[in-house]
Amino acid sequence: xxxxxxxxxxxxxxxxxxxxxxxxxxxxxxxxxxxxxxxxxxxxxxxxxxxxxxxxxxxxxxxxxxxxxxxxxxxxxxxxxxxxxxxxxxxxxxxxxxxxxxxxxxxxxxxxxxxxxxxxxxxxxxxxxxxxxxxxxxxxxxxxxxxxxxxxxxxxxxxxxxxxxxxxxxxxxxxxxxxxxxxxxxxxxxxxxxxxxxxxx
Numbered sequence: 517x518x519x520x521x522x523x524x525x526x527x528x529x530x531x532x533x534x535x536x537x538x539x540x541x542x543x544x545x546x547x548x549x550x551x552x553x554x555x556x557x558x559x560x561x562x563x564x565x566x567x568x569x570x571x572x573x574x575x576x577x578x579x580x581x582x583x584x585x586x587x588x589x590x591x592x593x594x595x596x597x598x599x600x601x602x603x604x605x606x607x608x609x610x611x612x613x614x615x616x617x618x619x620x621x622x623x624x625x626x627x628x629x630x631x632x633x634x635x636x637x638x639x640x641x642x643x644x645x646x647x648x649x650x651x652x653x654x655x656x657x658x659x660x661x662x663x664x665x666x667x668x669x670x671x672x673x674x675x676x677x678x679x680x681x682x683x684x685x686x687x688x689x690x691x692x693x694x695x696x697x698x699x700x701x702x703x704x705x706x707x708x709x710x711x712x713x714x715x716x717x
Contacts, residue, residue: 517593519601522546522559530558530587536624541584545609547602551592558588560602565617572704573615573690573697581610583618586630596633603634607693614694615701623684627709631689637705641685649678 522530526548531540543561551557565580573580583599592598603616620628622641631638687709692701 517552517597517601518550518554519547519560519598519605520550522548522561526556527559527561530589531561531585533587534558534589535585535587537585543584544581545606546585547605549588549592549598549602555591557590557592557598559585560599561585561587562602562606562616569617573692573700575614578612579614581606581613581616583616596630599630600634603691614692615697616691616693618689618691619686620689621684621686625711626687627711628687628689631691632708634691636689636691637701638708639688639690639704640706642688643685644683650681 527543527546528540532538541561542563544563546559546561548559549557561584562581563584564577565575565582569582570576570580583603586595586599588595588598606616607613618628618631618636619642620626620631628636628638690701690704692698
């Protein structure tokens with residue numbers, strides 16, 4: 517298996533074709549995954565983590581990152597191996613980053629199987645603070661996108677063009693890159709949630 521920096525074209529295609537959200541998130545860095553037969557399998561994406569999440573670990577912007585997409589087509593040998601390799605490269609490319617967090621959406625019946633396979637720490641369910649919106653075509657719109665339209669005064673109110681939909685809780689996982697955060701992550705850890713099904717982030 518081989519990974520390399522992903523192009524915007526690769527990120528767009530993988531997110532729109534291999535991931536349930538059918539949306540392209542803001543990503544500070546992404547890695548394309550190639551299997552042993554040199555076939556392209558999709559991308560693993562990271563972005564700068566939320567500052568509020570960083571406070572949990574005493575981290576500033578640049579010291580916390582979020583794994584935001586695992587958009588693969590299934591031709592890889594193992595999803596967990598692809599993600600583990602991406603984390604290793606991300607750590608090398610971002611030496612100041614101390615911890616990576618990620619979320620599994622309960623609304624998709626995800627519990628974070630790949631994070632459990634990689635021995636990430638499970639911190640429990642997180643209730644989202646932002647609403648979700650749906651446009652007239654039924655596409656889910658991230659609250660950040662809606663907020664930008666409002667800030668630019670393109671819309672007066674979210675409800676002018678969007679329908680509010682219920683947001684769902686997320687399972688949060690963490691993976692410390694800095695050993696000094698290991699005791700804290702261990703203290704926050706809870707038993708893994710379980711179910712009898714396979715899932716992808």
